[in-house]
Amino acid sequence: MRIVLAIVLIVITGGLVYTLDHPISDLPAIGKLVDPINGCWANAEPTGKNFTTDLKFPALKNNTTVWLDDRLVPHIHARNDHDIYFMEGYIHASFRLWQMDMETRAAAGRVSEVVGKKAFDYDRKQRRKGMVYGAERSLQAMESDPRTKLMMDAYSEGINTYIKGLKYRDYPLEYKLMGFEPEPWTNIKSALLLKYMADDLTGSTNDIPLSYLREILSPEMLRLLYPETIAGSATVIPAGTKFDKPSLAIPVAPKDSTFPHFTTKDFKEAKEDGIGSNNWALAGSRTKNGAAILCNDPHLGLHLPSLWYEVQLQSPGMNVYGATLSGAPGVIIGFNDSVSWGFTNNYRDVKDYYLIKKVDDDGSKYWFDGKQMSYTKRLETIIIKNELTYVDTVNYTTHGPVIYDRQFPAEGGLKKPLAMCWMGHKATNELLAVYLMNRATDYESWVDGILNFQCPAQNMVYADRKGNIALWGQGQFINKWKDQGKYIMDGSRSATKWGDLIPMRENPHILNPAQGYVASANQCVTDASYPYLYNGDFIEFRSWRINQVLSKTQNASIEDMFALQNDTYSTLAASTLPVMLKNLSGDFSTTEKAYIEQLKKWDYQLKADGAEGALFQIWWYFLYNRTWSGFSNVPALFYPLPERTMQLILEADSGKTNIPQLAHLNVLMKLSFKEAMDSVAKASNSGLAWYKVKNTTVKHLTNLPAFSYDHLKIGGWGNTVNAAKSNHGPSWRMVVQMGKEIEAYGVYPGGQSGNPGSKYYADFLPKWVEGKYNKLIFLPNADTQTNTNLIYTWTAHQ
Amino acid sequence: MRLLIFIILIAILSAIAEMSFPWWVIAIIPFVAGIFINKKGGASFIAGFAGIALFWLVAVLIKDIPNEHILSRKMATIFKLPNYGLLILVVTVLGGLIGGLAAWAGSLLRKVN
Numbered sequence: 066m067r068i069v070l071a072i073v074l075i076v077i078t079g080g081l082v083y084t085l086d087h088p089i090s091d092l093p094a095i096g097k098l099v100d101p102i103n104g105c106w107a108n109a110e111p112t113g114k115n116f117t118t119d120l121k122f123p124a125l126k127n128n129t130t131v132w133l134d135d136r137l138v139p140h141i142h143a144r145n146d147h148d149i150y151f152m153e154g155y156i157h158a159s160f161r162l163w164q165m166d167m168e169t170r171a172a173a174g175r176v177s178e179v180v181g182k183k184a185f186d187y188d189r190k191q192r193r194k195g196m197v198y199g200a201e202r203s204l205q206a207m208e209s210d211p212r213t214k215l216m217m218d219a220y221s222e223g224i225n226t227y228i229k230g231l232k233y234r235d236y237p238l239e240y241k242l243m244g245f246e247p248e249p250w251t252n253i254k255s256a257l258l259l260k261y262m263a264d265d266l267t268g269s270t271n272d273i274p275l276s277y278l279r280e281i282l283s284p285e286m287l288r289l290l291y292p293e294t295i296a297g298s299a300t301v302i303p304a305g306t307k308f309d310k311p312s313l314a315i316p317v318a319p320k321d322s323t324f325p326h327f328t329t330k331d332f333k334e335a336k337e338d339g340i341g342s343n344n345w346a347l348a349g350s351r352t353k354n355g356a357a358i359l360c361n362d363p364h365l366g367l368h369l370p371s372l373w374y375e376v377q378l379q380s381p382g383m384n385v386y387g388a389t390l391s392g393a394p395g396v397i398i399g400f401n402d403s404v405s406w407g408f409t410n411n412y413r414d415v416k417d418y419y420l421i422k423k424v425d426d427d428g429s430k431y432w433f434d435g436k437q438m439s440y441t442k443r444l445e446t447i448i449i450k451n452e453l454t455y456v457d458t459v460n461y462t463t464h465g466p467v468i469y470d471r472q473f474p475a476e477g478g479l480k481k482p483l484a485m486c487w488m489g490h491k492a493t494n495e496l497l498a499v500y501l502m503n504r505a506t507d508y509e510s511w512v513d514g515i516l517n518f519q520c521p522a523q524n525m526v527y528a529d530r531k532g533n534i535a536l537w538g539q540g541q542f543i544n545k546w547k548d549q550g551k552y553i554m555d556g557s558r559s560a561t562k563w564g565d566l567i568p569m570r571e572n573p574h575i576l577n578p579a580q581g582y583v584a585s586a587n588q589c590v591t592d593a594s595y596p597y598l599y600n601g602d603f604i605e606f607r608s609w610r611i612n613q614v615l616s617k618t619q620n621a622s623i624e625d626m627f628a629l630q631n632d633t634y635s636t637l638a639a640s641t642l643p644v645m646l647k648n649l650s651g652d653f654s655t656t657e658k659a660y661i662e663q664l665k666k667w668d669y670q671l672k673a674d675g676a677e678g679a680l681f682q683i684w685w686y687f688l689y690n691r692t693w694s695g696f697s698n699v700p701a702l703f704y705p706l707p708e709r710t711m712q713l714i715l716e717a718d719s720g721k722t723n724i725p726q727l728a729h730l731n732v733l734m735k736l737s738f739k740e741a742m743d744s745v746a747k748a749s750n751s752g753l754a755w756y757k758v759k760n761t762t763v764k765h766l767t768n769l770p771a772f773s774y775d776h777l778k779i780g781g782w783g784n785t786v787n788a789a790k791s792n793h794g795p796s797w798r799m800v801v802q803m804g805k806e807i808e809a810y811g812v813y814p815g816g817q818s819g820n821p822g823s824k825y826y827a828d829f830l831p832k833w834v835e836g837k838y839n840k841l842i843f844l845p846n847a848d849t850q851t852n853t854n855l856i857y858t859w860t861a862h863q
Numbered sequence: 864m865r866l867l868i869f870i871i872l873i874a875i876l877s878a879i880a881e882m883s884f885p886w887w888v889i890a891i892i893p894f895v896a897g898i899f900i901n902k903k904g905g906a907s908f909i910a911g912f913a914g915i916a917l918f919w920l921v922a923v924l925i926k927d928i929p930n931e932h933i934l935s936r937k938m939a940t941i942f943k944l945p946n947y948g949l950l951i952l953v954v955t956v957l958g959g960l961i962g963g964l965a966a967w968a969g970s971l972l973r974k975v976n
Contacts, residue, residue: 067971068971070971071968071971071972074964074967074968074971075968077964078890078894078961078964078965078968079890081960081961081964082887082890082961085957086885086886086887096886096887096957097885097886099954099957100881100885100886101918101919101922101923101926101954102878102881102882102886102922103881103885103886104886105934105938106922106923106926106927106934107926108934109926109927109929109930109933109934109935110930110933110934111929111930112929112930112931112933113929238934242941769941770940771937771938771940771941772937821933821934821937822930822933822934822937823933824931824933826933
């Protein structure tokens, strides 16, 4: 009997151990995870941890020192270029390894390898977009320049040195939760990360929607609702700026129609709503201190671990501080001891679609100028966890990869073969721009640097200690004919192909304008006098507000700049609400009357706890949708911009409109107000407050609520300077005063450590929510430091 | 008194073993101990349970207290538990259960011999 019981017990214990040692569907192996020595508890970082350490790396050329300040920002002091990037890689990996791994997997379409088939469609789209193809081409460019080759090699070496020293117990927590392991870093991963940013910033394009709208709207209506530029745009390069004569002739559009017609009426591409950013610089004539001030807040997806990681890098000839991308060497946005710079996205269209005419019954050829051309085939191998590996053949045409076809229809079901022609496929070396900017000593050397920055195109703002300010609409653009690439083009003719590259020195730019400031916020780049033709996806509200404030700013202090970055004044509300209220009449309940009175007294600030902001935004939502729903079968995703809608409502109020829904504003206002009141009633159960309605959330990359923060008490919206939306927002607010002493402030919605078990995981988040800043410690380039905020030291010996 | 010594012995041996072996040594050590310890099934179970529970509880607290429960709070949320205290209790009991069952099985083998 005993032996039977013994066997039963052994089986039970063994079964229990086996079960807990293996993942069950999406759950990790629980036993491994809760093991107090090697499991999740090993990631519980003591809050008083002493980070000071001695390291030994034979790969270093000289001894290297890292001082960590009280916010865990590393200040790295190296004696040569190799060592500085080696240490940057080592440090990125030390604090952000899992994030770097996941982001490069996301770029490369390798997420299915670790999460299984649920990521398969995502991975397949990444492959078909040519992400890996583009990264491979850029890597060639980066590795053929000795400066960027050294940068990447040393950086990868640093990361791999860190990875080699890891035992399971040291793995970032997310590896333990997801059940996979770090793999060695290679240079292609850094190239992929940069392509990931390029895709994020040039990814959305209106070509497909506009091709559809062209079919259903008259040309007049198309121009009225979707104008190339919004009237009254306060352009990136101030209106009236004199541009040099173009060195290239402006091409003439081919005579016969070059845009294919579509009969399917139901295709669509999910439109990514407003990834925006702000930057501006004030000349000394407008500041209290007399020094130029530079400000930047790029708006990106709000995630933890944060996209950005703060670093100071010191080596001979370089002393730079700013925001780095973990996964790529160098400082992306920041300042050095001479110059400062910041980016916003420049929405000129650099991604076009071509309809491919296949040769019938032959899967390997397509028509081009009456000739049969063979595709270049590229095999994309997608490894899927717990499933068979999938190999996708992607056809490359003379324009680029066929992203959509019958096997992989566009969202909404367009099955015709569309090839994508994207600047991100070119062999560009943005890293060289980073290398040179980080070392720039004056305006000329900074410009020499940014001229290597080709994709994603950025509005690059500049300020230096000599008092210069500048703004460049920088990127590599094509000399296009009118409307080239605005719609899906006929891919079977060479007449539609991308032509010459515009020399980058001829990109729109301005140095020290008379107005004493420069500003960009994703608005239209130039007035009509710019000689080259372009279209794009521009938005205006934040630009209008920033220009309104800066044009009146005198004696600006750093605090004034904080206030403007955190400004929640809604230009949309200020312009539209009076008209909405004026045209609103009818019988209202006591509560509704009280709301109307509240709105009449409102200062148009979308404050976090304000009820008026919630009332207005909800009402506007219904007004906007009511205006366009049912209008000529325009699908909701392609409704005209709110900017344009606002202008059309104002025009309708003054008596002229072609839009049927706007002909009777009183009806429209009443119906939309009543609709809004139903939602307001629901929202007011928990106290009507704007931040509760919009729910700004900073999510961990796994979407685990336990590692995320929601309902953050922050004001603003996409149409205000403080563009804190539901899951997008200011990802790095920076203000730098370029005086004799550089005074710099910054904050991002996260923390320096990627470890959810660290007190440094999201410690900047409360400050970011409240609009407060960290003072950035910018150390002199020296072997020893006296700053008392430096509390830990890493000494790395050869 | 001897039971207490066994408990501490199992706890210490398991802790040393887990430094370099996977977590399931918390089944192996009590199992082997069960074979050699001259105790009845019930007492062996108690020795194994208490030994591993003691080891895991102390090891967790050594990590959790200096961490000020930052991680345990989040992990409790992931496991849908109301607070970190309960998470620690569950982990302790889980470890203890495996240790206890293994020790009991070991003790039965000895009697067979």
